[in-house]
Amino acid sequence: MKVVVLRYGHRISRDKRITTHVALVARAFGAEGIYIYGEYDESVARSLDHVAETWGGSFWSGWIDDYVSTIQNWKKEGGIVVHLTMYGQDLEEVMGEVSLKDRIMVFVGSSKVPPEVYRLADYNVAVGHQPHSEVAALAVFLDRLFKGQELMKRFNGARFTILPSKAGKIVRETQDEKNNKRDGRWASKGE
Ligand code: SAM
Numbered sequence: 016m017k018v019v020v021l022r023y024g025h026r027i028s029r030d031k032r033i034t035t036h037v038a039l040v041a042r043a044f045g046a047e048g049i050y051i052y053g054e055y056d057e058s059v060a061r062s063l064d065h066v067a068e069t070w071g072g073s074f075w076s077g078w079i080d081d082y083v084s085t086i087q088n089w090k091k092e093g094g095i096v097v098h099l100t101m102y103g104q105d106l107e108e109v110m111g112e113v114s115l116k117d118r119i120m121v122f123v124g125s126s127k128v129p130p131e132v133y134r135l136a137d138y139n140v141a142v143g144h145q146p147h148s149e150v151a152a153l154a155v156f157l158d159r160l161f162k163g164q165e166l167m168k169r170f171n172g173a174r175f176t177i178l179p180s181k182a183g184k185i186v187r188e189t190q191d192e193k194n195n196k197r198d199g200r201w202a203s204k205g206e
Contacts, residue, residue: 017118018046018160019089020153021096023082023132024125025053035062036150037123038076042066044157045165046121048075052082053125071173086120086135094118095137099152100128103139110159113138121156123149 020041025034034056038049051059055078063076079085086096095116097109113119122132133139142152157165170176178185 016116016160017094018157019120020046020049021079021082021085021120021122022049022051022125022149023053023122023128025051025056025059026126027054027056030125031056031058033125033148033150035059037153038063038074039066040150040154040157041121042072042074043165044154045161045168046074046157048077050077050079050082050085052079052085069174070170071176072170083131083135086122086132089118089120090135090137092118094120096120096122096135097138097140097156098122098128098132098136099142099149099156100124100133100139101141101144101146102133103141106140106142106156106159109138109140113140114160119160121153123153125149 020037022034022037024030030053034051034053038051038059041049060076060078063074067074090096095113095118097113097119099121122128122136124132140156142155173189176187176189178187
């Protein structure tokens, strides 16, 4: 299954952290990449590059200047669009059907989402009908879609990987960055 995210309406003045968090959740919860529509923000692009360098994987991100044609092209190629909105259908009601699709674009807003998005979307889906956050909505949706398996995903080419630990932080430094096969020294590393 190929899953991408479209983050709508980035505003440099307000959304720096939240757009970065939307992208980090997309990456960590199994999406392949993220389209970002709104004001171009170099600091977001830099943060995402830094995460990719440190923690590996092939997650991509790119700014778009026309979200309608991005959606239309996705649909032409056989993809479906799921718009996350508190006004949509219940998550539980649509999840079975959505899970059967091969190519899914998950659309999340920030500022007000234009009415045409509700029409372009194949599914308008609510993660509960209370206002909360695009970060939370995306995390819950992706986790339901992948049934928790996404959390087991390995990210190739990481400089560091984390060894699960009951207490403290144990981080493994990988010497062979290309194929991530040889383990480096084991080190405790602060943030
Ligand atoms: N009134 C907005 C709405 O349509 O959901 C809430 C705006 S919220 C600041 C920004 C984004 O968070 C929304 O565009 C939507 O993608 C997501 N979101 C917030 N609450 C949600 C919910 N209960 N279910 C699904 N998505 C939600």
